Amino acid sequence: MTQDELLKKREQVLLKLMEDPMYQPMRLQDIAVFLDVPKSKRKDLESALDALVREGRIRVSKNGKYGKSESQEKEGVFAANAKGFGFVRIPGEENDVFIPRDKTRGALQGDTVRILIPRGQQLERREGRVLEIVARGVSRLVGYYRRENRSGVVLPDNTRFAADVVIPAGASLGAQTGEKVLVEITAYPKERGEDLEGRVLERLGKASAVGVDLTSIVRSFEIPDTFSEECLAEAVRAERQGTEELSGEVPGRRDLRALCTVTIDGEDSKDLDDAISLTELENGNVQLGVHIADVSEYVKEGGPLDREALNRGTSVYLPDRVIPMLPVELSNGICSLNEGEDRFALSCLMEFTAEGELVHSEICESVIRSDCRLTYTTVNQIITNHEPELCEHYAEFVPMLERMDVLARQLRALRSERGYIDFDFPESKVILSPSGKPIEIRAYERNEATRLIEDFMLAANETVAKTYCLKHLPFVYRVHEAPTPEKLQLLKTFVMNFGLNLKLKNGEVTPREIQKLLLRVEGTEAEDLVSRMALRTMTQASYSVDCIGHFGLASRYYTHFTSPIRRYPDLQIHRIIKEDLRRGLSEKRKEHYRAILSGVSDRASQTERRAQECERDAVKYKKCEYMEGHINEIYEGIISGVTRYGIYVELKNTVDGMIRVSELRDDHYQYNEEKAELVGEFTKKRYRLGEPLRVRVTGADRLIRTVDFLPEPPLPSADED
Structure with a gap:
């Protein structure tokens, strides 16, 4: 010893x-x-x-x-800061613990650590020290390789890793200075300031080469982007089998090829996994068909493709590529509901009255044929602007599309009545040049066509969830819990500043109350501000075997049924539905699903968060790269966040950046947490969440994903002119 x-x-x-x-x-x-x-x-x-x-x-x-000692010992996950200090997030506790630079004991980003917290501190301002590193959080990282004599050094892309990685001679795979590499850490530092040691696992290419920047981000999140030979072979066999089966009789399936059916997607979409139809019934009602690609017909439980799909959990959408959950032979081929081609599907057929009330539903295995591939832009022009040329070109589909628009608006209104919360903040669209450089950043706005598809998919997801929840069969649900009482109290206090009230009962709120709050501020100066605060109050949705409902949708029953090409939970429940439709689930099969679905739900929630973080990081990187070419330019923005350290501003093109308090030289600013504002001590100037602000770009850094702004005086009004 x-x-x-x-x-x-x-x-x-x-x-x-x-x-x-x-x-x-x-x-x-x-x-x-x-x-x-x-x-x-x-x-x-x-x-x-x-x-x-x-x-x-x-x-x-x-x-x-x-x-x-009167101190407390706790265990949590260390989040490092590039300046050397860090924070420890303790499970079950809302407030992190600050760890000074000289008390980290060499802990690195993501490490599980045991810390000591002296008693008697304010809960929101606790400070501690690391006693022990229980488990290392990261074993692989991506960085810039620099050769030094016979050995090399990797400078991590993640600036939270304060230590470089030394690559001994013979462990570099021949990497050259200027390349991006994926390394495995083989030795960790015992104290802060010491270097890591590792070996190169993969050379990603020259840092300046097209696509290497986003490939580096993908590797840093450990997202697999290639398929094994075994998976590819199974995909080819499945595609061949599907083509043969569709060319003959299809016993056991409802033949819905006579229905007028269309797909509506983005212009650049290739994996078309949902199609819709609308049929007028003799009783005056309409039957909406939501037809979803039957991926489970080709991805068999426990096979190589199934294991890989579970590992990936979801497809990942980046500015320059899509990393699919399944090989393109399936996702863009036999499982894509391409125009004019027969395809196997699971269909949710829903009968609605003239007022939009659901009176009957049925789920069945089907064979369908899409009659037309439509885009959101085209459909929006038809149902919103009644564009003559498009209406003439798509004349046979216009009556159905117009009746679909009526039904979609009815469904939306009914959801609104029960308290559906719609946070309509624009997503980002990054336009790249052939060389991978961002040439435009703009908001991806929703229109009536995108809303129509959303409304119909929500209807199908709710219908399927209710059907199987009432059957008491093992299933995977999409759940969204109500906000915590602590966050609701903060929101209640905040909106009181605007003369508004949020009704709480025993510290809880209904979706309807949140919706009423948003409706009260709609069209006012406070709309953006209150909407952002309400959004921050919400919890994160996840997957669960328990049907506990979806707070944000104000829905008692909800699942994800409509995207089995790109989401594993959808694929999993398709299998359960098909078994139930064909012969019912035996007790043995029920036990099988009960044994695996909890793990499936947890894995799906984890991979979804990983994909979201990767997508956000990639978009942030490209936004910073874009803003590097716009230094000193002036933009209009909205204050999207206020902290004691600075002001976050979101521009109309969705780029967000920060004005640091230390850069505000005109006054000494105090932070008011209740009102989410910074107030000048002498000038009384206020910077408040949700208010418009003109800013000048002063800097952008791709490496740390930041854009820096300074406030600019507002333009003179017409009266002042």
């Missing part, structure tokens, strides 16, 4: 002694007698006690008695 291990063992014995409820503070000699430590070893005992005192884990009184 090494000296360090021996010291650690002695410390554990002493801590166990002092944590005993019967223990009373004792002097060194009393502890030695109690533990039967001979005089020759008392110096070692004293060293162990001194080490524990230095760490704050025990205390010593003026008269030399050692006792239990």
